[in-house]
Amino acid sequence: MHQLSDTAGIVLRTLDGSDWGAVRRHLLRLATRERQERFGHLAGDDSLRDYCDHLERSDAVLVGAYADGEIRGLAELVLLDGQPAAAAELAVSVHRSYQSRGIGTAIIARALTLARERGIHLVSMKCRWGNRRMRRLAKALGARVSVRDGEVDGVLRLQWPTAP
Ligand SMILES: CC(C)(COP(=O)(O)OP(=O)(O)OC[C@H]1O[C@@H](n2cnc3c(N)ncnc32)[C@H](O)[C@@H]1OP(=O)(O)O)[C@@H](O)C(=O)NCCC(=O)NCCS
Numbered sequence: 001m002h003q004l005s006d007t008a009g010i011v012l013r014t015l016d017g018s019d020w021g022a023v024r025r026h027l028l029r030l031a032t033r034e035r036q037e038r039f040g041h042l043a044g045d046d047s048l049r050d051y052c053d054h055l056e057r058s059d060a061v062l063v064g065a066y067a068d069g070e071i072r073g074l075a076e077l078v079l080l081d082g083q084p085a086a087a088a089e090l091a092v093s094v095h096r097s098y099q100s101r102g103i104g105t106a107i108i109a110r111a112l113t114l115a116r117e118r119g120i121h122l123v124s125m126k127c128r129w130g131n132r133r134m135r136r137l138a139k140a141l142g143a144r145v146s147v148r149d150g151e152v153d154g155v156l157r158l159q160w161p162t163a164p
Contacts, residue, residue, distance in 0.1 A: 010072070010103065012110055015062040019071070023062065024052045026071035031096050037131050038093045040151070061118070063110045065094070065103045072098040075107040077115055077123070086121035092134075104137060112141075116158050125154040 015023065027048050035043045043051070055062075058078060065073035073094040080087045090111055094103050115123055125143060127134035129150045138145060143154030 009067050010101075011066045012106055013064060013066070014110070014114060015064045015071075019062070019064060020052075020056055022064070022066075022071045023055070023074065024049070026064070026074050026095070027052060027093070029070075029095060030093055034093055034096060037128065037134070038091060040126075040128065061111065061114050063107045063114065065098075065107050067098065073103040073107050075111040077111045077120075079120075080124070086119055087124070088115060088120045088122070089124045089126070090115075091125075099133070104133070105140075108137060108141070112156070112158065121158055123156045123158060125156070127152050127154075 028045060030038060030048075032042060035048075039051075055076065060079075061077040063075040063077075064071040074092065076091045078089050078091075080089055090108065092104055092108060092111075094107075112123065125134070125138050127138075129135075129147060129152055131152070135145070135152060135154075138152070138154030138156075141154075141156055143156045145152055145154045147153075
């Protein structure tokens, strides 16, 4: 997998209430293609604002990659309702001009560490079949991948460290 390269000025961290403005700006700055790939459809600004309101009320765990004072990469880990408590869905987005530097790989790795700490066993990652980057990421992580109606669902069973 990609190592985080050109790391100067990029800071990864778990986000909290003070980051909501930056989270909104990040999602609203996504270009057409990134919006389509992230949400499965061309989400307009109003729908993104609604989504942010929903996200803010949820118990999602967020990891951000900050550069130049703004979030350039975001990983969202959302517990799945109606599933065993230990299942979550992971979605990621990196601004186009920051892609292919390892940011996606790094924020996913951080989100999976947080998932383990919260006792989550299964993490699902969805994308369209044409999303080669995301498919590569899912494959590199060892996700079990299924395809239905052009949508890829990669399921990752998290390994936990065992006591010596
Ligand atoms: C998917 C996404 C998060 C990846 O972020 P990123 O920062 O570019 O990821 P990385 O730099 O860590 O690279 C990830 C992999 O994609 C590969 N990749 C990079 N550019 C690529 C390209 N043009 N075509 C195919 N694969 C490519 C990298 O080589 C890497 O694979 P490797 O580790 O096996 O070499 C980013 O492209 C994105 O935000 N896309 C729009 C939203 C989206 O698709 N989200 C996923 C569904 S929720």
